[in-house]
Amino acid sequence: MNFNDILKDFETEAKGPKLESDKHRADDIQRLTDTWIKEKSVPELLPYAGELLDRLLVGVRKQIEFIEMNSIELQQDEREIKLLLVIVENELDRVQFLIRSYVRVRLSKIDKFAIYLRSEDEELSKLSSNETVYMEKHLELLMDLYNSQFLASMPEGLQALDEVAAGISMVEKPEYERPVFVKCKRDNHVLIDDDEIELTRNGIYVMRYSAIRDLVSNGEVMVL
Amino acid sequence: MTELPPYHFTTSEINFLAEQESITILPRYTFNGTRLIGPRLPNLKALHRQQVPVWIALILKKQDRCNVVIPDWLSVSFLKQRYDEEVNQPNNFSELPWHWLPIAKMLLEKCSDDFIDATHEVRSTLQDLREIRQLKARKGIKELNEVYLQLDGLSLMEINEIRPFIIESMNQLRILSQSVKGNGQFTGIEEAAEKEDVSGLLDESEVGDYTRDSTRDSIARDTATTDSVARDSIRGSGVRSRKPDTSYGDTRDENDDEDSDVEYKKS
Amino acid sequence: MELPMWLADILAVCAAQNDDGIDNAEENAETQAFIRLIEPEFFSKQFLNFIKSDTLKVNLAPFAYYYKIVAKWSYMFNDTELVELISKMFVARASEINGLSYKLNDQFSGDNQEFLNGLENFEKRLFKMSHLSYKDMNNWIAKG
Amino acid sequence: MYGDQATKLILESKRAQSLDKIPLYQHDQVRSIVREIRDLQREADVLAENNLSQLDDSAIPYASDKVKQCQLFVTHLCMRRDKRCLLAYQRQRANQIDGLVWSNVEVDRESMENLSQHEQEYLSRYNELVSEFKGAMSEVDLGGSLEPPSDVFIDVRVLKDAGEIQTEYGVFNLTKDSQFFVRQADVERLIQQGYLMRL
Numbered sequence: 018m019n020f021n022d023i024l025k026d027f028e029t030e031a032k033g034p035k036l037e038s039d040k041h042r043a044d045d046i047q048r049l050t051d052t053w054i055k056e057k058s059v060p061e062l063l064p065y066a067g068e069l070l071d072r073l074l075v076g077v078r079k080q081i082e083f084i085e086m087n088s089i090e091l092q093q094d095e096r097e098i099k100l101l102l103v104i105v106e107n108e109l110d111r112v113q114f115l116i117r118s119y120v121r122v123r124l125s126k127i128d129k130f131a132i133y134l135r136s137e138d139e140e141l142s143k144l145s146s147n148e149t150v151y152m153e154k155h156l157e158l159l160m161d162l163y164n165s166q167f168l169a170s171m172p173e174g175l176q177a178l179d180e181v182a183a184g185i186s187m188v189e190k191p192e193y194e195r196p197v198f199v200k201c202k203r204d205n206h207v208l209i210d211d212d213e214i215e216l217t218r219n220g221i222y223v224m225r226y227s228a229i230r231d232l233v234s235n236g237e238v239m240v241l
Numbered sequence: 242m243t244e245l246p247p248y249h250f251t252t253s254e255i256n257f258l259a260e261q262e263s264i265t266i267l268p269r270y271t272f273n274g275t276r277l278i279g280p281r282l283p284n285l286k287a288l289h290r291q292q293v294p295v296w297i298a299l300i301l302k303k304q305d306r307c308n309v310v311i312p313d314w315l316s317v318s319f320l321k322q323r324y325d326e327e328v329n330q331p332n333n334f335s336e337l338p339w340h341w342l343p344i345a346k347m348l349l350e351k352c353s354d355d356f357i358d359a360t361h362e363v364r365s366t367l368q369d370l371r372e373i374r375q376l377k378a379r380k381g382i383k384e385l386n387e388v389y390l391q392l393d394g395l396s397l398m399e400i401n402e403i404r405p406f407i408i409e410s411m412n413q414l415r416i417l418s419q420s421v422k423g424n425g426q427f428t429g430i431e432e433a434a435e436k437e438d439v440s441g442l443l444d445e446s447e448v449g450d451y452t453r454d455s456t457r458d459s460i461a462r463d464t465a466t467t468d469s470v471a472r473d474s475i476r477g478s479g480v481r482s483r484k485p486d487t488s489y490g491d492t493r494d495e496n497d498d499e500d501s502d503v504e505y506k507k508s
Numbered sequence: 509m510e511l512p513m514w515l516a517d518i519l520a521v522c523a524a525q526n527d528d529g530i531d532n533a534e535e536n537a538e539t540q541a542f543i544r545l546i547e548p549e550f551f552s553k554q555f556l557n558f559i560k561s562d563t564l565k566v567n568l569a570p571f572a573y574y575y576k577i578v579a580k581w582s583y584m585f586n587d588t589e590l591v592e593l594i595s596k597m598f599v600a601r602a603s604e605i606n607g608l609s610y611k612l613n614d615q616f617s618g619d620n621q622e623f624l625n626g627l628e629n630f631e632k633r634l635f636k637m638s639h640l641s642y643k644d645m646n647n648w649i650a651k652g
Numbered sequence: 653m654y655g656d657q658a659t660k661l662i663l664e665s666k667r668a669q670s671l672d673k674i675p676l677y678q679h680d681q682v683r684s685i686v687r688e689i690r691d692l693q694r695e696a697d698v699l700a701e702n703n704l705s706q707l708d709d710s711a712i713p714y715a716s717d718k719v720k721q722c723q724l725f726v727t728h729l730c731m732r733r734d735k736r737c738l739l740a741y742q743r744q745r746a747n748q749i750d751g752l753v754w755s756n757v758e759v760d761r762e763s764m765e766n767l768s769q770h771e772q773e774y775l776s777r778y779n780e781l782v783s784e785f786k787g788a789m790s791e792v793d794l795g796g797s798l799e800p801p802s803d804v805f806i807d808v809r810v811l812k813d814a815g816e817i818q819t820e821y822g823v824f825n826l827t828k829d830s831q832f833f834v835r836q837a838d839v840e841r842l843i844q845q846g847y848l849m850r851l
Contacts, residue, residue, distance in 0.1 A: 046279035050261060058248050076278035077791040099833075103805050104300055106835070108277050111257070111296070113792045120794055124785075125247065128750070129785045154781050156775055158748055160748040165770045167686050167738050172353075172693040175735050187736065190332050194419075196389075196411045197248070198400055209388050210422075217393075221400070223407055224389040225415060241400060245640055252648035257800035346649070382606050385599045402645045406609070406638040410602045413575060413630060417595050420579040421588045512655065515729060519722070 045073055046112065051239075053119045058198070058240040060226055061191035062126045062134065065145040066119075073112060087163045088162065126191075127152050133190045193227040198241040205237055249405050255398050259343035260296040265310040267291075272306060295344065299351055311350040315345055320366040327373045334374060334394030342371065342398040358444060378403055387414035430489045511543070513580065519543045550574070551581065556593060563600045567626035574628040605631060609638035654692065654730040657685045658737035665744045674748045677768040682741070685734050692731045699724045746770065755781050756795050806836045809849040812849040 052066045087102060127134065127144065131152050136142040144152065168176055197220065205216040207228045216222060219240070234237035245251075268285035268286065275282050285291055285301075290310065294302075301307040313319060314337065326335040345367055353360045377401060384390060390407065392400070511519070542547055549555060550571055559566050568574045575598065584592045603629070608620055627635060661681050668675050699720060742762055749771060764772060786794045814826035819838040826832075826847065842848045 046261070054258075057250070060248075062324065072288065073278065074789070074791045080278055081277075081791070097272075098259060100272075100300075100304055100306070104282060104297060105275060105277065105299060107278065107801070107804045110804050111260075112278050114257075114801050115794070116789075116792045117794055117796055118798055120789070120792070121798060151781065151785050153779070158781065159743075159778050162720065162746060162774045163739065163742055166742055169684055170686050170688055171735065172731075173769055175689065175693075175731060187739075192412075194412070196402060196408050196413060196415070198408075212388065214389060219390045219393070221395060222389055223392065223411060237821060241397060245637060245644075249641065251799075252644050253800050256648070257802075269764065379606060379610065383599070383603050385602060387595070398645075402641055403606075403638075405641050406602075406606055406634065408597075409634050409637060413598060413634075414595055416579055416589050417575065417582070417598070420582040421586050421591050478610075514733060515655075515726065519726070 041110060043070060045076075048113070049073060049115050049119070051062075053115050055233070055240050056119055056122050060193060060195045060197075061230075062123065062130060062140070062143050064143040065123070065148065067145055070116065070171045073116065075111065077112060077116075080105055083107070119236045121146065124151070128155065130189055132155050136188070193230070194225045196223050197229070198223050199229055199233070200239045200241055202237055202239060205232060207232070245405055248408070250401050252398070252401070255340075255401055256343045256347075258397070259340035259347070260294065260297050260299075262300050262340055262344065263292045264295050264312070264344075265290050265292055266298045266301060266307040267310060268307045270299075270306060285438045295347065299347065302352055309348060309355045311348060311355050311357065312338075312344075312351070314341070315348065315356070317362060317366050320363070320370055324366065324370050325371065327370065327377070331377070334377065334392075336394060337396055339396055340398070341396050344368070362459050374399060382407070382410075385410050387411060387412060394430075454459075462473075513577065516543065516545060526568035545584070550577075551590065556590075559593060559597050563597050564604055564623055565626075566597070568631065569626050572629050575630050601627075601631060602634065605635045606638055609635050610642050654688060655733055655737075657681060657688060658734045661685065662737050662740045665741045668744065673763055674745060674752070674766050676766045677745070677771065678741075679768065682738065682740070687737055689731050689734050692727050692734070696724060696727045696731070699727065740753065746774065749775050750778060753782050754795060803836055805833055806839075807831060807833050808839060808843070808848040809851055811849050812847050816844060818841070 024238070048066075048069055052063075052069065056063055083106060084102060087098060127148055132141075134144070135152065135156075141149070201216045201218055201220050201222070203218050207214050207216060207224070209224060209228045214224075226233075229238050232239055266285075267290055268287055270285075271287050273287040274300045282293065282297065283291060285307070298307065298309050302309055326333075345363075348355070349360055349364060352449060356363060374395075378392070378395060381390070381392065382403070385407070390411070406433040571577065575594070578590065578594045581587065604623060608616065608624065624635065661678060664675070664678060664681070685799065714817055719835050749767070752763070753775065759775070767775065782795075809832065810826045810828055810830050810832070815836070817824050817826060819835060824834065826842075831851070837850055843850060
């Protein structure tokens, strides 16, 4: 939780509990949207937004129930309730799409960087427990496949899968140096190749992710 | 088979994001709101202005439940003014909403009767504006370098259009420049090779022979990377961390193109 | 002798050691690389001059992975001049690639066609990606 | 030359990337590379032994020592390259199989026959794994479309009598020329079959 969140909390507290849940929900869709954009845009796997997703999934369940309850009693000409359901269902589809795309983008990163991710505690902590189970099992399946297909019949010394041969590691890591598009929320500066570069508020830049990674994670810079 | 890279957004995804923006509507009938996963849809009173997300506005509009209040910037005079700014300031993009292209498109398609100005005029002004900005953005591409580009004022859809080209090109330049700044590390090279994932390995396996005088010296067919899977038994190698290589500023000339709107600064 | 790059690269970099591989300054001084690389044709003065004078006319297609090879070569020989020249070439060619990828119909002729035929693999991928993106945009605009 | 087989396999992989279908598993190719690796290993063992025995022999000049070292080194490099090509080949195929699983379509017999026996087993086990993962978040169909939703509801006109359909929104009697406002997903098939037309 950052300073702004705390401030927001004070705000909502002052307005009473009824507004609080609404306000929270309002932010949640925006948060999900931002989380999705970020996960898609940056080269590395970001920490799993577990609490946010849990809250949203509760909302999703409620809306599914709502639709089931109301559509049963729905008469053909009840345009009013039908329109309401159309809106509810549209929103549901939108939220489900965001969650689905977010989860799938993460899975493809997890598949790609699995060996790297499991070799570092810090990286491992970014996965949800379901994701960790998935990653381990998928690796196991792949391992079995390699072994039964050819690896087992190779000399023992060659059976490892994380060696660095001819100076090139077999372990695929995120391309931290790949450039990303960012928008700055306030004036800032970064170092690239020992050059200091001034970033101005609302400026849009393309630069390597490694240079602005910290600013992205503390929210001073928005990836696009 | 070339696909757009995973960091790229499709136009429909950007359009989807634009639909989340707020817009003002004028309900024609009173309508009870409802709880949503996101912010509640408030009760709508006939002829009382209300802000709702674009996607809700379009549903209500489709059912003739509301009129959409066309935003000020979607008028011919406003857009013409912006167009003039684009002409007068060749080094800058004029200020437009973050989602001006998709919102303009949606409203023109689905709420044409809500416009005050003639929609064909709005359309053609938008088209002019888009073209002049696109031209600028593409001119800026000549400023490609390995450090950074600045593109203030571009909207998300416009950014997205040139994103794969800019990212891949800058990455290539970065790989080239780091190949001589690596200082005993394989960093640049390794990434050059790994960049394309398995396809990298596939790519590099092609053979090419190059001759010089009578001596032949084949330099292609290099392969580098492979996706792989760890085993529990890790042989000495371990995982090498690949921290960004820092190195001294390079010696590129500073050739700021006067005509370009894309700022390129180098200390 | 002709060797594939994956082999030549490491052999040129790694020095032979006449001991059990203990790094020892004295020994290192005496060691030599296993092989010596001969400058390939596409890094010859002549070729580089051609790059300088006719950047867009250079046919890189035969050297399928030109930029990758440049990066390897520069790494091995710390050839900053080469990198500078090739980077400049890349920027010029990339702008041209971008310009052409923007063309909606896939009809190219004359010089344009010749330029596209002369692209090496990364350039080709860049062209295709850029083209796909512009196409997506134009389809979206035309839709509805 | 050593490594040629592996290069062939990799070229095959590259080709496979541009196909819609997974091509036939290259059993022979894979086997011959494994054989090559074992041959190389034997060679390496012999070289290493010779090296050892020569260590004490000061009569051997330095240069020849170096040649031996180089030989040994190259042998090892070739083995490792072979192995990585095999892995890359297999990984690429596994990726394609994964894609098949996520695409949710029935795998036809021809595609199945192009897979090796182990790959078929991998497919069914990965399928299980994915179902398990999806099950943990049942509120969202994780296997669904990755295209953002558009026009969740549409207006349709009935072109041919199609009887009654049951949807979440009640029963629709699809008589010719009637019009309905329906969930696109509910009538996708009827549109494809020509019963309904989108307005």
